[in-house]
Amino acid sequence: MTPESPAPARLAIDSLTKRYGARTAIDGLSLRLAPGAFVALLGPNGAGKSTLFQVLTGLFAADAGDVQVNGLSLRQRPAAALRHIGVVFQQMSLDLDLSVERNLRFHADLHGLPRALAADRIAAGVNGAGLAADLQRPVRELSGGNRRKVELVRALLHQPALLLMDEPTVGLDPKSRRDLLATVRADMAARASSVLWATHLVEEAAQADRVLVLHQGRLLADGTPAEVSQALGGDSLENGFIRATSATGAVNAAGTTRSAPRTQPGDPAP
Structure with missing residues (x-):
């Protein structure tokens, strides 16, 4: 990378798919995290958040697609890519x-x-x-x-260039949640690290710079909390999230309506 070249995305996911037998847990997921991004991955239980983190940390292998961490392919150079990841598991x-x-x-x-x-x-x-x-x-x-x-x-x-936080505040009191978030924000400010914070708590996602709404393995919305609220048709992020993950249709941040994937036999309840 020359001095004029932009820094690589901290995380680049292209058409990622993970299946468990007949069930598709992650369905053609693509996204990018720029340096210094604080991104909340918001989804109900069973949305595919933990499966995604298991793929990103090398615990599971994807069935299709690729993941790059700081420009390094997880499929082609797993050890080098994983050195750029820090993880707090659920x-x-x-x-x-x-x-x-x-x-x-x-x-x-x-x-x-x-x-x-x-x-x-x-x-x-x-x-x-x-x-x-x-x-x-x-x-x-x-x-x-x-x-x-x-x-x-x-x-x-x-x-690490990328910090993965998988439901990190489950069971914590409000002060501990606040302290955890403050430490993460301080590290981002100091090093332009990026954070992918998986949660099912809307109030946590509302504090992020960007929100990704995941449901049944697909990305339903991507934008700022306000943009996602508007795109999902709610007067708040919480109402929009409930509407999108409960209905048969979903709306992305560009305002395009698409059908949510049908539940297959054996799928966990969202």
Whole structure:
């Protein structure tokens, strides 16, 4: 890339499809995330959000299409592409019996960070998250909100270009939600990292710069919260979202009506 060339998209998805037998969980999905984008992936339960994240993190292989992370193909160069991703999964993935520091050092070692650099980033991360006093405590002694903070510090240690947040605030109190969002926003401002924040909570999506509405594996709307509300025919994002995911028709942000995919036998309820 020359100095005049634009930075690659933090995430580029082209015609991505993932099936489970006869059921299509992700159906020809395409989207782009520019550097510094905070994007909410809004969808009801069963929309395909978790399946998408499992494909993006290499846990599942797509049946068709391609994913590029920071210009690197996940299909052709998986290890290189995955190095540019940080993840906070819906289910907690810390070792409860290890201290906060040992959890973080283990992650730093997996990414090959030199010990001195890892120590500096761990110190900066826990200080920024208000966890410095808990560094030597076993994770199981922490509250749910502080465990989530540790997971976010861990996800950012290798300074990924793309941060994936899969329903990260489930079970958290309002202050912990606010703190988590503030840490993510601070990292974006400092490094022009991009965030894909999966949620089924409309109030979280309303705080994003851009909202993607996913339903039955297809993208129904894409735009600012206000644009999506208008495109989905609601007087608010919540009403538009309910209308779009409950009706047989869907409207994209360009105002074009299209039929929502039919539910196949064995599909989970949305």
